[in-house]
Structure formats: C-alpha cells, structure tokens
Amino acid sequence: MVDYLRRILKGGSYYFIGLIVAGIVAYTSRVVLVRNLTPEDYGLFAAMFTSIAFFLFFRNFGLNISVGKFIPQFKVKKKYSEIKTSVISVLLFQLLISSLFVVLFWLSADFLALNYFKDPRASFLIRVFSFYFITSIFFKNLSSFFKGFQKNRLQSLIEPVKNISILTMIVVFMYLGYGVLAPVLAYVFAGLILLLLFIYPVLKTFNFWKYPFKELTVFKRMFIFGLPVMMTGVGTKFVSYFDTLMLTYFSGLAEVGAYNIVLPTALLFMLPASAIGAVFMPLISELSARKDFDRVKTGMSLLYKYLYMFSAPIIFSLFIFADILIDKLFGSGYLVGTMAFRILLIGVLFNMLSELNNQYLIGTGFPKQVFWVMFFGSILNVVLNIFLIPKYGLSGAAVATSLSYFLMFTISTSKVLRGTKMKLPLFNWSVLLLGLTAFVGVVYFIKDLVAWNVWIEGAVSLSVGYVIYLYVLKILGVLDVEEIKSFVRRITN
Numbered sequence: 001m002v003d004y005l006r007r008i009l010k011g012g013s014y015y016f017i018g019l020i021v022a023g024i025v026a027y028t029s030r031v032v033l034v035r036n037l038t039p040e041d042y043g044l045f046a047a048m049f050t051s052i053a054f055f056l057f058f059r060n061f062g063l064n065i066s067v068g069k070f071i072p073q074f075k076v077k078k079k080y081s082e083i084k085t086s087v088i089s090v091l092l093f094q095l096l097i098s099s100l101f102v103v104l105f106w107l108s109a110d111f112l113a114l115n116y117f118k119d120p121r122a123s124f125l126i127r128v129f130s131f132y133f134i135t136s137i138f139f140k141n142l143s144s145f146f147k148g149f150q151k152n153r154l155q156s157l158i159e160p161v162k163n164i165s166i167l168t169m170i171v172v173f174m175y176l177g178y179g180v181l182a183p184v185l186a187y188v189f190a191g192l193i194l195l196l197l198f199i200y201p202v203l204k205t206f207n208f209w210k211y212p213f214k215e216l217t218v219f220k221r222m223f224i225f226g227l228p229v230m231m232t233g234v235g236t237k238f239v240s241y242f243d244t245l246m247l248t249y250f251s252g253l254a255e256v257g258a259y260n261i262v263l264p265t266a267l268l269f270m271l272p273a274s275a276i277g278a279v280f281m282p283l284i285s286e287l288s289a290r291k292d293f294d295r296v297k298t299g300m301s302l303l304y305k306y307l308y309m310f311s312a313p314i315i316f317s318l319f320i321f322a323d324i325l326i327d328k329l330f331g332s333g334y335l336v337g338t339m340a341f342r343i344l345l346i347g348v349l350f351n352m353l354s355e356l357n358n359q360y361l362i363g364t365g366f367p368k369q370v371f372w373v374m375f376f377g378s379i380l381n382v383v384l385n386i387f388l389i390p391k392y393g394l395s396g397a398a399v400a401t402s403l404s405y406f407l408m409f410t411i412s413t414s415k416v417l418r419g420t421k422m423k424l425p426l427f428n429w430s431v432l433l434l435g436l437t438a439f440v441g442v443v444y445f446i447k448d449l450v451a452w453n454v455w456i457e458g459a460v461s462l463s464v465g466y467v468i469y470l471y472v473l474k475i476l477g478v479l480d481v482e483e484i485k486s487f488v489r490r491i492t493n
Helices: 002-036 039-060 063-076 080-115 122-129 132-148 152-175 181-205 217-250 253-289 293-320 322-330 332-363 367-420 426-449 454-475 481-492
Strands: none
Touching (some): 002 253, 002 322, 039 132, 039 217, 063 132, 080 122, 122 181, 132 152, 152 181, 217 367, 253 293, 253 322, 253 367, 293 332, 293 367
C-alpha cells in the first residue's frame, strides 16, 4: 500500500504544482484581458468560449477518459497493439467530429451573432474560434496519453505550457491591436504549439511503429465505455456552463463578463481534488484490475478524512475577503459578482468531493453511475437557472450551480459508500465545522476590531484564525500530528 500511496502523493504533487502554475498563468491572462477589454468585450469572448466549450464533450465522446483508463489495463496485460489502436482511432474519430462542428458553426455564425450574442462582431469571431474544435484535440489527447502511462511529470506540464502559450499570444496580439480577437487567436493556436513541443516525449514514451494496428473492436469497447462518460461530461458542462449560456441570452454581455470572472475563480479551488483525481483514477483502475479492493477502500478513506481538513479554511478565507480579491485583481467594475462568488465557493466545497467520487466510480468501471449523478445534477441546474436567472441574474446562477453541486455530492457519496463499505467520517467533519466556525468568527472579529492596511489586516486576522482552527482540531483529536508524521515517514522511506 505504501508504494501506491507514494505514487498518489508524488504524482498528485507534480500535477498539483502544474495546476497551481497553470492557474496563476490563467489568472494573469484574465487580468490582462480585463484590463485591456471593456466588460462587454470580455463578456463577448467569455460567451463565445462557453458556447464552444459546451460542445467539446460531444466531440470527445468520453474517449479521452477512456484512453486514461484503458492504457493502464492494456499495459498490465502487455497488449501494446491495443494501446496503439486506442490512441490512433480516438484521434482520427475526434478529428472527424471536430471538422463537422467547424462547418456547423461557420454556417450558423450570422444567426448566432444576431439572435444569441446580439453583437454583429460575433459572426466573424465565432468562425475563427470554431477552429478551436480541431486544435484542442491535441492537448486533450496529450494529457490523456500521459495520464494513461502515469507519466505524471509530463502530464503536469500540459496545462502550464498551454496557459503560458495562451498568455504570451494574448500579450502579443493585444500589443498588435487585435482587441477581442486576441484571446480567440491565442486559444486556437495553443493546441498546435503543444503538439510541436510534446510530440517527441510521446514517441519516446511509446513506439507506435513497433506494434501493428489491431481491429477496431478495441475502439468499440472504448466507445461503449466512453459514451456514458460523455453524458457525464455533458452534465458537467451543463452545471459549469449552462448558467453562462442563459446569462448570455437573458442578461447583457457585461454580466456575462462578471460571472466569468467569479466562476473560474471559485473553480480554482477544485485544484486539490483535480490533482489527486488525475493520478487516483488510473491507480484505482489498476488496483481494480488486480482485484485489490482493500487498498481502494484505504485510499478513499484517507481522502475523505483529509481533503476538507486542508482545503476548507482556504476556501473560507476567500469567502471572507471576496470583495477585496475581486476589486484588486479585476477592478471595481466586477464587484457586482461578489455575492455570486461567495455562493459558488460554498458549492465548490461539495464539488471537490464529488470530483473524487466520480474518479473512483470511473476507475472501478462504473461510468454509468457517474452519468446518473451528473444527470440529476444537470436537471436541477437547468430548472433552477430557468427560474432564478431572469429574476436574480448572477446570484441566481450561482445558487443554481451550488445546489446542483450539493445534489451531486449527496448522490455520488452514497454510491461510493455502498461500493467501498465505508462509513462517513461524521465526527471528523463535525469537528471541522466547529473549527471553521471558530476560524470565521475570529477573522471577522479582528477585521472589525482593527482598521489597518487591508493586506496587514488580512494577514493578521487569517494567521490568528488558522491557529485557532488547528488548535480546535488538535484538542478534539482530529488533527493527529504523530499520525501525519508517521504517514509521511512511510511514504518518504
């Protein structure tokens, strides 16, 4: 078990560092765009990107996740021809579907610009942006390929390199005066740059010329597995993007811009779960193939125990200082999204565990269960958005998304508990809630008590709050320093 835990922590640390770097760079890109575009122009770009991104899972058909799951299994069984067949067939299939989407968006661009985006510039911009369907295939499949081979260092580089490329091109195109076209071109060209940079490590990882191309029964298996995963992805897009799609239609582009500042900001705090899940799913798949379910249960128990302990106080810190964060990073014009941001942060707490639950279900071969989790979450999201967005705008969209996350958390957790025979760590979570209550109370008390520079005030109040939080966990027996030290020694030794 130690070896598997070491791989989870080591691989997760690579991916986490990569996501942190990618997140910082992506945030820098948003700041550059916000500072150089009007809220309406940024809203137009965000609306177009969401419209494209929503259809990407119809392009992927869940096959990227299938690649990440099947490669470890083929590798264990030394079926190298199946690895080649799976990768090549998925790439060719997605290229075909992407080409069809490009044609569709080109033909409908004028109609969308007039009736949906309500901005005539969108006609040309959406045609250019449609090529993202094709170029995004490369970095999506690169990530799945390295994930399947558990090349964690290489996989961890994909997002940072992509975002650095996008930021660099945004700055260059902005300098050249391209305006709102600058981020569109940056996203379209990013996939090509990643293909050029990573083609050599791909060929070094696996020799495609050494093994024959097998019959397409392999692709059929992956497609059957990926189809419910695709529906899962559609559900994810509904929860993440349907609110933006509706805001584009019912609200102005300025509100769309504000929401697409606060939503990605809140989702940044999915990084811990995403980092762990990226490594955890292939390991779960491999352990399941070996029928080693005890280790699966042990790993899930550890995640349930420690995930919220370290992530919750960070999220609540941003909840308290939400207005300051938005004002300093993006400007006072986006403060309209402060309440929506706070609501989304609460939803993210539930979505973090849902992400890990879904990775467990996919890794153990039950993607259909994930589909039903996402299906019910998506239905709730759609219904709530229809009722809330026309009346409450940004805040209504945030409430709809957060309640959808909570429903998915409830359903997915129940499925994991049944599959692993685990019990919820209710005592640990109750103590965490008590510690968080003390943390929030102390921070607000110090904020109201003193009137210092905002940065000093934040540093002092949060530092004292963290000490109180850890003290509560320590005296109630949830934070066991010796247990953590012993665990670290087992992994490092």
